[in-house]
Amino acid sequence: MTQKKFSLKFGKKEISFDIPEKALPYELIGWNRPACEDLPEAYRFALDHPIDAPPLREILKPSDKVVIIVPDITRVWQRSNLTLPILMDYLNQAGLEDSQISIINGVGAHRQNSKEEFAELCSEEVCKRVRIVNHNAYDTANMVELGTTSRGTQVAVNRLVAEADRVILTGGVIYHYMAGFGGGRKGILPGVSSLKTIQQNHLRCLTDEVGGGTNPSTATGITSGNPMHEDMMEAAAFVNPDFLVNVVPNMDGDITGIFTGNWVSAWQQACQMAERIFGVPIEAQADIVIASAGGYPKDINLYQSQKTIDNAVYAMRPGGVAIILAQCPHISDPPEFFDWFRYPDIPSLETAARDNFLISGWLAIRQMEYKNQGTIILLTEKDNMELARKAHVEPVSTISAALKLAYQKCGTPTPQITVMPQGANTFPIAGE
Numbered sequence: 001m002t003q004k005k006f007s008l009k010f011g012k013k014e015i016s017f018d019i020p021e022k023a024l025p026y027e028l029i030g031w032n033r034p035a036c037e038d039l040p041e042a043y044r045f046a047l048d049h050p051i052d053a054p055p056l057r058e059i060l061k062p063s064d065k066v067v068i069i070v071p072d073i074t075r076v077w078q079r080s081n082l083t084l085p086i087l088m089d090y091l092n093q094a095g096l097e098d099s100q101i102s103i104i105n106g107v108g109a110h111r112q113n114s115k116e117e118f119a120e121l122c123s124e125e126v127c128k129r130v131r132i133v134n135h136n137a138y139d140t141a142n143m144v145e146l147g148t149t150s151r152g153t154q155v156a157v158n159r160l161v162a163e164a165d166r167v168i169l170t171g172g173v174i175y176h177y178m179a180g181f182g183g184g185r186k187g188i189l190p191g192v193s194s195l196k197t198i199q200q201n202h203l204r205c206l207t208d209e210v211g212g213g214t215n216p217s218t219a220t221g222i223t224s225g226n227p228m229h230e231d232m233m234e235a236a237a238f239v240n241p242d243f244l245v246n247v248v249p250n251m252d253g254d255i256t257g258i259f260t261g262n263w264v265s266a267w268q269q270a271c272q273m274a275e276r277i278f279g280v281p282i283e284a285q286a287d288i289v290i291a292s293a294g295g296y297p298k299d300i301n302l303y304q305s306q307k308t309i310d311n312a313v314y315a316m317r318p319g320g321v322a323i324i325l326a327q328c329p330h331i332s333d334p335p336e337f338f339d340w341f342r343y344p345d346i347p348s349l350e351t352a353a354r355d356n357f358l359i360s361g362w363l364a365i366r367q368m369e370y371k372n373q374g375t376i377i378l379l380t381e382k383d384n385m386e387l388a389r390k391a392h393v394e395p396v397s398t399i400s401a402a403l404k405l406a407y408q409k410c411g412t413p414t415p416q417i418t419v420m421p422q423g424a425n426t427f428p429i430a431g432e
Contacts, residue, residue, distance in 0.1 A: 008421050009295030011327030015379070017399045019290075019417050026418040028280045028315065028426045035254030043086045043258055047245070050261025051269060056243050057094040060166060065100055066091065067164035069187045069241075071171050072107040073117040074304050076297050078172035078247060079255055081123040087170075087245065088126055103132040104160055106191025109198050109358065111334060112136065133160065137195040146238035151227065153201050155235045156194040162239070169241040169263055173248050173270040175278055175427045177310040178205050178362070180223040183246045184267030185236035190359075193235065199357045201235065204228040206362065210354060211347055214366055220310065220427050221275065236263065246270045250277065251422055253294070278422075281429045285317040287415035288406045291423030292325040298424040299326035301333045302378070302391055306363055308423035309393075313373055315418050315428040321375045321406040324393070324423070331384045340364035341390050367391055375409040377402050 003018040036042040048055040060066070068087070070080050084103075091101060103122060105113050112134040119127050126132075135158050136142065144162035146155045161167055173183035190198040204227040205218040218228045241263040248257035248270050256277075259270040291312040293299035298308070305326035312322040332338065337360040343349035346368050353361030370376050371392045378384075378393040379402045388395035396402045407415065420426055 006290075006419055006421070008290070008292035008325050008419075010292065010325050010379070011296050011299060011329060013327070015325055015399050017403065019419065023415065023417050024419065025284065025286060025416050026280075026282055026315070028282070028418060028420045028428055030251050030278045030280055030422065030426050031276060032251040033256040033277060035250055035252065035256055036258070039082060039255060040086050043083055044090060046258040046260040047087070047090055050243070051259065051266040053243065053261035053266070056090065056168075056260070059242055060091070060094045060096060062095040064096065064165040066096060066102070066166045066168060067161055068101065068103045068168045068170060069106045069161065069191055070103055070122060071187070071191070072105055072110050073113045073121060074110065074297055074300060075172065076121055077249060077253055080121050080170065082255075083170070083245070083247065084122050084126045087168075088129060098129045101130045102160060102164075103130055104158060104192060105132065105134045106187050107135050107137075108190030108193070109137045109195055135192045137190070137193065137198060140194065143194045149231050149234035151204065151231045151234075153197060153231050153235060155189070155238050156197050157188065157239060158192040161188075161192050166243070167239060167241045169244045171246050173246050173259075173267065173274045174425045175220045175274065175311075177220045177307055178202075178218050178359075179229050179232065180219070180221055180226050181271040181274060183270060184244065184263060185229075185232045188236040188239050188241070189232045197235065198359070201228060201231050202359050202362060203354070203357045204231055206350065206354065206365075210351060213346060213350060213369060214362065220314070221279065223271070233264070248273045248277065249425075251425075278425045279427050279429050282315060282418070284416075285315055285320065285430060286418035287317060287320050287410045287412055288417045289316045289320070289322045289420065290325070290417065291315075291322060291420035293424045294422045296327070299328055301328050301330045302326065302388065303334060303337050303360065303363060305424075306367065308420075309370055309376060310366065311423050311427055312420060313370055314430065315420065316374050319374055319411065321377060321410045323377045323379060323402045323406055325379045328380050328384050331380070331387050334360060336360045337363060338387055338390055341392070364391075367393075375406075377405055
């Protein structure tokens with residue numbers, strides 16, 4: 001029997017295994033594009049040739065205090081360490097001193113990032129040149145109220161952002177399993193918003209009535225009719241960022257697209273490219289899906305690896321099996337994620353989540369919903385077994401154990417197997 005060999009990313013390592021070729025209907029790898037040949041040149045060109053906006057240098061005044069919003073450590077794939085030095089030099093050439101520029105790490109309600117992580121995110125060079133601060137969603141004294149959205153979300157953002165002369169929104173765009181797509185307005189909400197604002201917005205990810213579980217309209221690739229996304233757009237409009245720079249990665253994790261200019265239309269064009277790269281039509285779901293998160297930092301913890309679980313479930317038939325390769329070196333982060341699993345079932349968990357909504361509560365509900373859709377096997381480190389079981393996945397520490405268990409659970413001796421090397425990014429589109 002002819003075998004096909006795979007080597008999938010697992011943290012900063014790789015895990016290899018073989019699959020019979022006749023059992024492999026799909027290897028979901030997306031539609032790759034070349035990386036930018038000369039990233040500095042391409043980046044500077046994009047800053048001077050934006051979408052629906054003047055060149056960045058024409059927006060700036062010599063006296064401006066500029067705030068750049070960057071993503072947190074879980075988005076290090078956006079390569080801000082490569083692009084921020086280029087942006088800084090561009091701002092200098094436009095007449096601004098480093099002392100006029102601040103960078104805020106838009107962690108949303110995630111944990112604060114360390115100085116070492118600042119260097120990984122922004123580059124050591126930039127860390128030495130400008131002030132970099134963590135956003136703290138819990139610091140109510142440092143928030144500025146801006147207004148209320150039509151859905152009733154009270155919008156408050158970090159004072160540094162609210163009082164800046166110019167706000168530059170940076171980040172990257174891939175699919176997102178709640179907001180449809182990442183990037184753009186997510187830099188504002190949840191990025192630099194208050195905890196109350198984040199909670200009120202993210203509550204849109206549940207159905208209107210208790211017992212309905214997660215809202216099917218807040219899902220991967222959906223923006224039109226997605227109440228979370230639409231509320232985010234209204235919230236970001238209160239800030240009305242002056243300029244957006246969003247990148248799109250290729251399947252190798254290199255920057256292939258740079259979209260600049262208007263924070264709405266430039267972001268929308270970035271979403272279109274991300275959809276072309278990472279959206280993969282499938283005609284049938286598989287008995288077994290093997291999905292890698294794509295390595296570090298996408299599998300830094302189970303909380304982040306859930307994006308991969310979500311995508312894998314779309315490729316899995318009801319009652320099937322998904323094997324998720326996620327090293328999870330910081331599996332316990334954030335600790336509140338695992339606190340939600342003290343509730344015995346979805347109705348009690350959902351009731352508690354509505355009373356004090358955090359994205360970790362929504363994720364816990366989704367995790368329990370996945371369990372009802374099939375078997376989720378987590379290939380992870382041995383030290384992670386206890387916490388993984390608490391999150392309703394079946395943990396194993398070797399690929400051979402994962403495959404053996406999957407064959408036992410899938411319900412057929414000759415399963416069809418789909419492999420997803422970039423599971424956090426690649427989205428299976430069934431029935432097209």
